[in-house]
Amino acid sequence: EVQLxxxxxxxxxxxxxxxxxxxxxxxxxxxxxxxxxxQTPGKGLEWVASISGGGGSTYYADSVKGRFTISRDNSKxxxxxxxxxxxVEDTAVYYCAKEGASESYGGMGVWGQGTTVTVSS
Amino acid sequence: DVVMTxxxxxxxxxxGQPASISCRSSQSLVFSDKNTYLxxxxxxxxxxxxxxxxxxxxxxxGVPDRxxxxxSVTDFTLKISRVEAEDVGIxxxxxxxxxxxxxxxxxxxxxx
Numbered sequence: 598e599v600q601l602x603x604x605x606x607x608x609x610x611x612x613x614x615x616x617x618x619x620x621x622x623x624x625x626x627x628x629x630x631x632x633x634x635x636q637t638p639g640k641g642l643e644w645v646a647s648i649s650g651g652g653g654s655t656y657y658a659d660s661v662k663g664r665f666t667i668s669r670d671n672s673k674x675x676x677x678x679x680x681x682x683x684x685v686e687d688t689a690v691y692y693c694a695k696e697g698a699s700e701s702y703g704g705m706g707v708w709g710q711g712t713t714v715t716v717s718s
Numbered sequence: 719d720v721v722m723t724x725x726x727x728x729x730x731x732x733x734g735q736p737a738s739i740s741c742r743s744s745q746s747l748v749f750s751d752k753n754t755y756l757x758x759x760x761x762x763x764x765x766x767x768x769x770x771x772x773x774x775x776x777x778x779x780g781v782p783d784r785x786x787x788x789x790s791v792t793d794f795t796l797k798i799s800r801v802e803a804e805d806v807g808i809x810x811x812x813x814x815x816x817x818x819x820x821x822x823x824x825x826x827x828x829x830x
Contacts, residue, residue: 632819634767642759642767642810644819658818692766703755703814706778708766 599623599707601693606712613683613716619676619693619709627651627671630696632705633678635689635714645691646678650699661687683716690714720745720813724822730830737798739825741811746791748815755814758787758796761824762807771796803829 605617619631632647646667647656655667666679676693690711697704721744731737747754758771769778771787774794784799798805806829811822 641824642812642821644821647819656817697772703812703819704757704769704772705759705767705812705814706769706772708768710766 599695601695601707601709603691603693603709603712606691606714608715608717609683610718611683611685611716614679614681615683615714617678617680617691617693617712617714619678621674621676621695624695626669626674628699630699630702631667631669631676632694632696632702633667633676634692634694634705634708635687636692636711637686637689643689647696647702648676654700656702680714683714685716688714688716719818720747720816720820722811722813722820722822724809724811724825727823727825729825729827731798731801731827732830733803734800737801737805737827739796739809739811739827741789741794741796741822743792743794743813745816747794747813748791754790756787756789756794757812757814758785759810759812760805760807761810762804765807767810801827801829 600622602620630649633645648667652669664682668677692711693709694705695707723742725740756774759767761767770781775787786797808824
């Protein structure tokens with residue numbers, strides 16, 4: 598069974614940093630691109646970043662470009678989202694999602710349970 | 719950015735009756751490989767989104783056949799032939815053709 602388990606969320610002050618992890622199981626992790634999506638309280642879904650299966654290609658939303666870094670360790674079947682210079686508006690539930698193939702994006706066939714990030718002083 | 723516009727935003731439905739949600743994109747979603755990367759997701763309260771439909775009309779494994787997707791280019795529709803109680807929640811369309819990937823604002827389905 599394909600499973601994605603996020604961790605690393607929490608309360609952080611504006612300007613602070615946080616690293617989210619997404620542990621994958623049940624599939625050949627390195628063969629699939631991965632994406633991160635966030636959902637602000639009571640609001641809709643916003644794509645944040647994506648990474649290819651091999652990790653060589655990354656894509657970011659303008660709202661996080663230069664502050665967030667998506668990466669992966671295929672030996673550990675884990676996806677990471679390093680979030681720096683956090684802002685109040687980054688407060689959200691962050692999800693990781695499995696894409697359809699190594700260089701295929703926008704499918705998001707499986708989602709994790711999400712981890713909550715709160716940016717507040 | 720491609721703007722995804724859903725309608726209606728709120729959809730009260732009687733159990734057993736059909737429901738339909740529209741999703742319109744501000745640009746064509748036909749990719750250079752001739753595929754159209756338009757997906758539909760369902761999110762129940764307190765749960766993660768779950769994909770129902772991918773590439774306009776392909777149902778995911780385990781999705782009941784009362785759900786169907788249709789459309790082309792910029793106009794897409796999700797239909798539920800007979801609404802059941804478990805169908806409540808928010809439905810989102812998403813385009814995967816253009817960067818950045820973008821979602822519709824969501825349609826809340828409730829039982830009338």
